[in-house]
Amino acid sequence: MTQLLLMCRIAGRQAAIPATRVKSVIEIEAITPIPATPDFIVGLTALRSQALTVIDCRRALGFERGTVERGTRAAVVEVEGHLYALAVDEAHDVVEASGEPVPVSGGLGAGWQRAALGMVETALGPAVLIDIEKLVQGPLAEAA
Amino acid sequence: MDELLADFLAETREMLEASGGEIVAWEADPSDRSRLDTIFRFVHTVKGNCGFFDFPRLEKLSHAAEDALAQVRSGNREPDSALVSAVLAVIDRIGDMTDAIEAGEDFPEGGEEELIAALSGEMEEAALAAQPSLPCSDKAAEAASTDEARTPRPQALQRSIRLPVELLDEVMKGVSDMVLARNDLARRLREAGEQPTIDGPFDRLSTILGTVRNSITRMRMQRLEHLFTSLPRLVRDLSNELGKQVMVDFEGGDVELDREMVEMVRDPLTHIIRNAIDHGIEPPGERLKAGKREIGMLKFTARQAGNRISLVVSDDGRGIDVDRLAEKAIASGIHSAGEVAEMTERRKQRLLFKPGLSTADEVSSVSGRGVGMDVVRANLERVGGSIDLSSTPGQGTSFHLNLPLTLSIIAALTVEAGKQLYAIPRSYVEEIVFGNAQSVEFARAGERQLVTFRGRRVPCLSLGEVLGLASNGQIEWERQTLVLIRLATGDIIALGVDRVHDHEDVVVKPIAPAIMNTRLYAGTTLLDDGRPMMLLDLPSIALRHGMVSEGRGMIDETEEDRQAQGDSSTVPVMLFAGLDGRRRAVRLDLVRRIDTIAREAIDIEKERAQVVIDGRILPLVGQEHGELPEENCRLLRLSDGECEIAYIVREVQDAAEIDPELARTKGDNSIEGVALVEGKPVPVLDGHSLFAAHRTPGGADMQLSCRLPADNQWAQTILEPLVSAAGYRLVAADEDADVAILLAEEEPKQAAGARNVIRLRSEPEEAGEDETIYRYDRDALLAALKKARLGRAS
Numbered sequence: 001m002t003q004l005l006l007m008c009r010i011a012g013r014q015a016a017i018p019a020t021r022v023k024s025v026i027e028i029e030a031i032t033p034i035p036a037t038p039d040f041i042v043g044l045t046a047l048r049s050q051a052l053t054v055i056d057c058r059r060a061l062g063f064e065r066g067t068v069e070r071g072t073r074a075a076v077v078e079v080e081g082h083l084y085a086l087a088v089d090e091a092h093d094v095v096e097a098s099g100e101p102v103p104v105s106g107g108l109g110a111g112w113q114r115a116a117l118g119m120v121e122t123a124l125g126p127a128v129l130i131d132i133e134k135l136v137q138g139p140l141a142e143a144a
Numbered sequence: 145m146d147e148l149l150a151d152f153l154a155e156t157r158e159m160l161e162a163s164g165g166e167i168v169a170w171e172a173d174p175s176d177r178s179r180l181d182t183i184f185r186f187v188h189t190v191k192g193n194c195g196f197f198d199f200p201r202l203e204k205l206s207h208a209a210e211d212a213l214a215q216v217r218s219g220n221r222e223p224d225s226a227l228v229s230a231v232l233a234v235i236d237r238i239g240d241m242t243d244a245i246e247a248g249e250d251f252p253e254g255g256e257e258e259l260i261a262a263l264s265g266e267m268e269e270a271a272l273a274a275q276p277s278l279p280c281s282d283k284a285a286e287a288a289s290t291d292e293a294r295t296p297r298p299q300a301l302q303r304s305i306r307l308p309v310e311l312l313d314e315v316m317k318g319v320s321d322m323v324l325a326r327n328d329l330a331r332r333l334r335e336a337g338e339q340p341t342i343d344g345p346f347d348r349l350s351t352i353l354g355t356v357r358n359s360i361t362r363m364r365m366q367r368l369e370h371l372f373t374s375l376p377r378l379v380r381d382l383s384n385e386l387g388k389q390v391m392v393d394f395e396g397g398d399v400e401l402d403r404e405m406v407e408m409v410r411d412p413l414t415h416i417i418r419n420a421i422d423h424g425i426e427p428p429g430e431r432l433k434a435g436k437r438e439i440g441m442l443k444f445t446a447r448q449a450g451n452r453i454s455l456v457v458s459d460d461g462r463g464i465d466v467d468r469l470a471e472k473a474i475a476s477g478i479h480s481a482g483e484v485a486e487m488t489e490r491r492k493q494r495l496l497f498k499p500g501l502s503t504a505d506e507v508s509s510v511s512g513r514g515v516g517m518d519v520v521r522a523n524l525e526r527v528g529g530s531i532d533l534s535s536t537p538g539q540g541t542s543f544h545l546n547l548p549l550t551l552s553i554i555a556a557l558t559v560e561a562g563k564q565l566y567a568i569p570r571s572y573v574e575e576i577v578f579g580n581a582q583s584v585e586f587a588r589a590g591e592r593q594l595v596t597f598r599g600r601r602v603p604c605l606s607l608g609e610v611l612g613l614a615s616n617g618q619i620e621w622e623r624q625t626l627v628l629i630r631l632a633t634g635d636i637i638a639l640g641v642d643r644v645h646d647h648e649d650v651v652v653k654p655i656a657p658a659i660m661n662t663r664l665y666a667g668t669t670l671l672d673d674g675r676p677m678m679l680l681d682l683p684s685i686a687l688r689h690g691m692v693s694e695g696r697g698m699i700d701e702t703e704e705d706r707q708a709q710g711d712s713s714t715v716p717v718m719l720f721a722g723l724d725g726r727r728r729a730v731r732l733d734l735v736r737r738i739d740t741i742a743r744e745a746i747d748i749e750k751e752r753a754q755v756v757i758d759g760r761i762l763p764l765v766g767q768e769h770g771e772l773p774e775e776n777c778r779l780l781r782l783s784d785g786e787c788e789i790a791y792i793v794r795e796v797q798d799a800a801e802i803d804p805e806l807a808r809t810k811g812d813n814s815i816e817g818v819a820l821v822e823g824k825p826v827p828v829l830d831g832h833s834l835f836a837a838h839r840t841p842g843g844a845d846m847q848l849s850c851r852l853p854a855d856n857q858w859a860q861t862i863l864e865p866l867v868s869a870a871g872y873r874l875v876a877a878d879e880d881a882d883v884a885i886l887l888a889e890e891e892p893k894q895a896a897g898a899r900n901v902i903r904l905r906s907e908p909e910e911a912g913e914d915e916t917i918y919r920y921d922r923d924a925l926l927a928a929l930k931k932a933r934l935g936r937a938s
Contacts, residue, residue: 032564032676035611036662044668044676048325051668051676053656082656138658 002099006075007092007124011063013112016120016127017086019094023076028054028085030070040138042068045085052076052085055136062111062139079136086135095122101129111139148373150304152193153246158306159186160239167232174223183231184213190238201256202241208260209234230262309403312364319357320651326353328674334742347756354760366406368446368455369397371413378414379442382421389428389439390421396446401453402549408527409455409547412520416457416543417442419517424461424541434538436460453549458542464535466492473498493535497521525571556650556669556679559627559641561606562613566641567650567669567679574628574636576644576799579621582822586621593621595638602628603691606640610685611664629682637691639682646738646796652679663688714801717828719821720780720793723770729802729819730791730829736783738796740776746792748772751865755779755790763838766792784835791829802828813922837869848932849873851881851898853890858919866922870929883932888916900932 004019026047031054033043040059044051054074058066066089068074074085101118108116108128115134119126163186170179187209194203209231215221237259244251326349333339333346372394383390401409425431425440432438445456470484473495484492496517517531524531529548535541548554555570577584577597585596586604593604606624608614624640631637650669655678659665666681716732745756746764753764757779764779773794780791806817806828816830850872852859863885868874875881884898888905902925905916917924 030675032678034659034662034665034678035562035564035613036664037659041656041658044678046328046670046674046676048328050321050324051653051655051670053659080657082654084656136656136658 002097004094005097005120005122005127005129006094007122007127008073008075008088009090009092010057010088010130011061011066011111012089014125014127015057015088015130016097016122017075017077017130017132021077021132023078023083025073025075025091026085028068028070028072028074028087031068038138039065042087047076047083047085050083052083053136054085054087055138057086057088057130057135060135060138061115077132077136079133084136086130086132092124095124098122114139148369149197149245152197153242154304154306156190156193156238156242159189160235160242163235167235171228171232174225174228180213180216180223183235184210184217187213187235187238199241199245201251202238202245205234205237205241205256205259208263212263227263230259234259234263312360312403316360316364319353319360322353323357324651324670326350327670331674338744351760361402362400364403365400366403367397368399368401368406369394371406371410372397372444374410375413375417375444378417379421382418383425383440386421387427388421388425390425391439391441393441393443395444399446399448399453401547405453405527405547405549408523409529409545412524412531412545413455413457415517415520420457420459420461420541424459424463426462430462434462448549453547455545455547456542457545458540460540463537463539463541464493464496464533466535466537469493469495490534493533496533497531530571554650554652556648557627558645558648558671558677559607559625559639560643560645561608561611561641563642565645565671565675565677566607567648567677568627568629568639568682569679570647572629572631572682574630575801577626577628578798579624579626579640584626593619595621595626597626597628597638600636602636602638604638604640605685605689605691607680608640608642610689629686631683631686635686635691637686647735648737650677650679715804716799717802717819717821718780718799719797719826721795721797722766723772723792723794725794726769727797727821727824727826728829729800729821729826730780730782731831732799734782734784734829734831736781736788739779739781739790741779743772743775743777746772746777755792757781757790760788762788762790764790764792765834765838770794782831782834784831787835789834789838791834802826848882849875849879850929851875851877851879851884853885853887856887859885859887863919866925867929870926872929883929887919902928902932 005016006019006022006025008015008017024047028045031043031045034041040056042054042056045054046052054068056066056068058064066087068087072087073091074087075091077084077086098121101120104119107113108119112128115131117129117131120129163182166179166182170176170183173179187206191203191206191210194200194206212221212227212231216223216227221227237255241251329346330350333342375394376392379390379392420442421440425442426434426436428438431440441460443456443458445458447454466489470479470487470492473479474481474484478495478498479487498516498518521531524545524547527548530546532544532546533541534544556567557570557573557576558565558567560566579586583597587594587596587601593606594601595604596602604621604626606614606619606621609619619640621640624642625644626638626640627644629637629639652667652669655665655668663684664681665678666684667679668676669679671677717729718732718735719727719729722728739757741755741757746767747754747756748764748767753767754761755764756762762781772792778793778796780793780796782789782791800821802819802821806819807825808817809815809827813833814830816828816832818825819828820826848871850867852863852867852874854877864874867885872883880897882898883900883902885902885904888903903916904919904925906919908918908920917928919925
């Protein structure tokens with residue numbers, strides 16, 4: 001069975017998020033920062049009277065902080081009952097995967113490897129399939 | 145109907161329905177063991193419940209069936225078809241009897257003996273079938289008789305249904321979300337400006353939503369009775385075990401409490417009961433010697449006051465042995481002997497709430513197993529409740545529990561740090577002081593900032609620093625507002641914030657684990673404008689900063705101070721500036737929350753002033769003091785527990801403690817008196833007269849009508865507002881009225897068509913033989929109006 005993927009761009013690379021997990025794609029409105037949280041957590045934003053935790057996907061993968069601000073695109077997902085907004089560089093269409101995710105020999109690179117389920121082929125070319133559970137734990141989870 | 149009985153009936157019916165299939169299956173294959181077990185359980189449960197409710201006939205039947213089935217289960221009897229039929233007949237009879245009980249009818253006498261005889265196998269199946277008085281001896285008869293028995297009262301049967309609690313919680317959550325979504329929509333509508341075609345339906349929606357929310361909250365309520373019913377058994381078992389005799393008495397079982405809250409108090413209550421029976425109540429011999437009744441008394445009293453419940457558990461035992469408690473405290477190193485010597489009696493009693501203290505010399509199996517009253521107290525405080533005790537040696541001990549009605553909504557204080565808002569649970573907040581106030585004095589010990597407030601040194605913690613927004617050195621303490629926080633351990637810390645905003649009731653939602661890991665936040669909530677706001681986890685913050693003492697330290701001085709303060713019993717008030725800029729105060733208990741609303745939401749016409757908040761129309765007060773602000777208006781929402789009044793102010797200033805002995809004023813009804821705050825006189829609003837004058841009377845059809853003297857200037861301007869405020873509808877001179885108010889000089893015939901007449905005289909002194917009231921004697925006038933109202937009600 002091929003799965004549907006939300007294609008997006010994170011840290012300049014093509015990435016895919018399983019579309020069945022994505023509740024919606026939003027443009028982030030006002031963000032309430034939360035002091036003293038790990039820096040991949042940008043803050044909280046409200047969507048239809050629910051608070052979403054905004055995740056900076058760049059930072060969560062171990063890259064430099066991206067610019068997450070009003071208008072940034074984000075995919076809304078639910079993990080263990082909590083809602084997250086995964087802020088990405090760009091969000092594109094939903095496409096069908098051409099095959100199962102496969103590991104790439106030599107790995108995907110430090111940051112990607114940890115939060116990826118592998119590489120997946122699509123009509124738009126290869127993309128890194130994001131492991132949402134790992135992503136929302138942030139880059140520090142490994143050290144902990 | 146008694147709620148417990150309703151539960152019993154519902155349970156029985158549910159089991160009847162569930163076992164219906166089993167019965168048929170069992171009939172088909174009497175050797176099926178699992179079916180047999182199900183049916184056995186059913187009759188067994190019914191039997192148990194019957195004993196409880198005193199239904200001897202039902203009990204006898206189910207008992208007989210249980211016996212017969214037990215024989216089959218133990219293999220002493222073969223399940224033949226005669227037995228199956230007999231059991232089925234009994235079960236159907238149970239169903240019929242249950243229906244009769246529910247409908248409040250008497251079930252026709254007789255028939256049981258035959259059924260029981262059939263069970264014991266003394267009667268042949270044929271004879272059983274031939275018995276006309278026995279319903280359902282075969283399938284056809286069963287159908288006929290049950291139809292007959294049930295059809296006349298199908299409506300009466302469905303008075304209650306049982307629902308899984310999860311479903312209720314889900315619905316409640318949905319409604320809470322709906323309220324938030326409504327608030328969001330309301331804000332967008334406000335921004336979009338007035339749109340009559342949308343605003344009307346939206347207001348209606350808001351009102352409906354409010355009603356639904358109320359009903360759902362009620363659905364989750366449970367009578368305390370549910371908790372109480374489980375206690376006599378516990379008390380009985382414990383007292384037997386300990387060789388004591390204890391009687392239980394309940395009062396206020398009809399007080400309703402959020403179901404979750406009922407569960408939260410179950411453990412603390414159990415613990416208190418254990419303590420009371422184990423340590424409090426003496427063995428019978430000792431009691432007799434002390435001149436008491438042999439049987440000890442344990443009394444539970446519950447009362448509702450506003451949105452709090454007070455629950456008092458008192459025993460008539462020996463009271464708390466204060467000296468032994470003190471010895472223990474010294475022995476375990478919690479206090480020095482010197483410290484204890486200086487303690488007041490009440491403070492020594494409160495040592496009971498300290499960790500690691502128990503008055504029992506030996507650890508018994510019942511209590512004193514290491515879980516102390518400190519845990520009880522911490523658990524109660526965690527849900528926003530509190531506990532206190534009072535004890536008289538030789539006469540007994542009372543525990544006073546104070547609980548909020550519900551868990552999902554908490555009262556919070558919103559504070560600002562680094563241009564952002566945070567919420568603090570109100571239950572922790574002891575006091576709010578300004579860093580620049582006269583009474584505040586700062587000191588430093590090493591790097592630790594201390595504040596001396598009313599004679600105590602309290603460590604300061606800046607919220608900015610806690611959140612990593614500012615470093616300790618940069619903080620200008622004089623510019624901060626200090627929120628004095630009392631933790632469950634008794635420690636007090638001063639949390640410095642940039643500003644204190646509102647009191648608000650907030651719906652708390654859980655937060656993502658990554659945020660939880662910071663150990664700074666307990667949850668999140670949405671502000672009215674839709675922005676998220678974090679709820680601070682104060683105990684954890686204090687713990688991280690090493691501000692939780694382990695039994696000794698600053699806590700002792702502060703507790704003493706608090707005690708001293710408690711004795712002088714100051715009253716918390718909120719200070720505000722009215723529209724005229726004058727400073728006034730209102731008792732904090734009255735303030736439900738502070739709101740900011742748009743000018744358009746206010747409607748003023750002559751004496752009638754109203755404001756629309758959250759889809760409700762509230763009476764507006766305070767607008768007489770001056771011009772309304774151009775745009776946003778600040779409102780204090782005052783509540784007497786039943787109805788609300790909005791008091792418009794220019795500015796909300798501060799909270800303060802005042803001496804309840806106010807300088808009384810004459811003439812001004814709206815003012816309770818004048819208090820001294822920071823050396824300046826501040827008038828305190830009189831909540832009583834405020835609500836007396838402005839509480840919304842019931843609907844028009846409920847209202848009594850009143851006729852005033854016609855064409856009289858005084859009556860129209862002075863009397864009319866008073867009478868309408870008292871809940872009367874004014875009618876024209878020629879209409880019938882419940883009450884007619886006449887002036888003494890008017891002809892008595894004017895009173896025609898009125899059920900009550902009140903006559904007013906213009907002189908203070910009584911004149912003439914008629915019963916009259918001086919026209920400015922407000923109390924007498926109101927009393928007369930009230931009398932008229934009561935007269936109709938009776």
